[in-house]
Amino acid sequence: MLNINIKKFGIYKYYSNGKETWGYVDVREGAHMFWWLYYADSSSFKDLPLVMWLQGGPGGSSCGFGNFEEIGPLDTDLEPRKTSWVSSASVLFVDNPVGTGYSYTDSEEALTKDVAMVAADMMVLLREFFNKQTEFQSIPFYIFSESYGGKMAAAISLALTKAVQKGSIKCNFAGVALGDSWISPLDSVLTWGPYLYSTSLLDDYGLMEVTRAAKAVQEAVEQGQYEKATEQWSITENVVEQNTNGVNFYNILTQQDDELMKSSLNDNGYLCKTEQRTLYRSLSQLMNGPIRKKLGVIPKNVTWGGQAEEVFESMSGDFMKPVVDIIDELLAAGVNVTVYNGQLDLIVDTIGQELWVKKLNWDGLKKFSQMKWTALEDPESAGQTGAFYKTYKNFAFYWILKAGHMIPSDQGQMALRMLKMVTLQE
Known part of the structure; x- marks a missing residue:
């Protein structure tokens, strides 16, 4: 249960020097997307960038999880967060795709089917946002993301x-x-076994079982049977959990909660539902109670997170498809692309990330691969290495140490420093 002081909530200003606003955009007929903006906590927000944060899943709520668990001005107890990104940027949270968080659809038919549909919806939202919030049109705008949000x-x-x-x-x-x-996705799944084996979380027998399950995923992908691949991926997650005594997919050094693990197994271990283990246990009371009351615009028939499962199911045929080709297009178009990954993440392990990076057709890849990385000191532990990074032309990679899947939650100070470096504030 959350320890929420309702009286305090009623009078608490979210952050001392700034302001916030929120609302809905009808991105299609029967499809309503919710957004929440925090202006930078600065004497002049115009001197700092605008960052949009996209959560994973699909079905994880940016306005809920990203906001209160990771980078927003307050934590789930409504206490100020020392490592809030609002200290260095205006932050726009969007419950995306429709059906996620406070976003909702009038029918299941209006849910998105693939990332192309997701992108089309977001273009409608961003067009309206920048047309109404004209003060942000000239401010550097970055998209930061996590998990499926990427x-x-x-x-x-x-x-x-x-x-x-x-x-x-x-x-x-x-x-x-x-x-x-x-x-x-396939590069992640195929490296689960080797990563867990190298960290002594699988023995030879376990490695064999996980590898066999992962190969079934690969076979489905290679045959273009993407919904089957999603089902096999779910089975592979279960095989991993059974052979590791319930390893935490989000941080291999953090013990999984047995109750939550059982809940995940019952839900087939979907990524959005794995992510919602924390969401629904520690956020539902907050988001469907005092936050809903504060916002004052959530329709009576909408429950925060109520359509999350349907969101994932609707996207299941697109879930295991790669988008490496899109990264190549972005790089070729001159877009600045940054990859950052937590050392202790399993669900999207760094080994798998490095594999797809090596598959890029980007003309700077050879030079990038030959570069030595640079160490970054841990902001919380003087003299200790907190991360490595390297950058060439318009591509950068950050390896964040002692962090799992949710880097801002595990290493808040380092995540904040990375934000400043990516947005050219240091």
């Missing part, structure tokens, strides 16, 4: 680049950052 962010970034070139959206698009992102 796959959506790639497609959205490409669509936005084209929209800006055509003049249909007025904004200063400055780049996209892909955090522990589901860019090449």
Whole structure:
């Protein structure tokens, strides 16, 4: 249960020097998308960039999880977060795709089917946002993402680049950052076994079982049977959990909660539902209670997260498809692309990320691969290495140490420093 002080909530100003606003955009008939903007906590927000945060899933809520668990001005107890990104940027949370978080559809038929549909919806939202919030049209605009949010962010970034070139959206698009992102799902799944084996979380027998399950995923993908691949992926997650005594897919050094693990197994271990283990246990009371009351615009028939399962099911045929080709298009178009990944993440392990990066047709890949990375000191532990990074032309990669899937939750100070580096504040 959350320890929420309702009286405190009623009088608490979210952050001392800034302001916030929110609303809905009807992106299609019967499809309603919710957004929530925090202006940068600064003497002048115009001196700082605008960052849009996209959560994973599909079905994970940016306005819920990303906001209160990771980078927003307050945590789930409504206490100020010391590592809030609002200290260094205006932050736009969007419950995307429709049906996620407070976003909703009037019928299941209006849910998105693939990332192309997701990107089209987001273009409608961003067009309206920048037309109404004209003060942000010239401010550098970045898209940061996590997990499946990265796959959506790639497609959205490409669509936005084209929209800006055509003049249909007025904004200063400055780049996209892909955090522990589901860019090449098969590369992630095929490296689960080797990663767990190298960290002594699988023995030879377990490695054999996980590899066999992962190969079934690969076979389905190679045959173009993507819904079957999603089902096999779910089975592979279960095989991993059974052979590791319930390893935490989000941070291999953090013990899985048995109750939550059982819930995940009952839900077939879908990525959005795995992500919602924390969402529904620690956020539902907050989002469907005091936050809903504060916002004052949520329709009575809408429950925060109520359509999350349907969102994933609707996208299941697109879930295991890679978008590496989109990253190549972005790089060729001159878009600044950053990849960042947590050392202790399993669901999107760094080994798998490095594999798809090596598959890029980008003309700078050879030079990038030959470069040595640079160490970054841990902001919380003087003299200790907190991350490595390297960058060449318009591509960068950050390896974040001692962090799992949700980097801002595990290493808040390092995540904040990375944000400043990517947005050219240091």
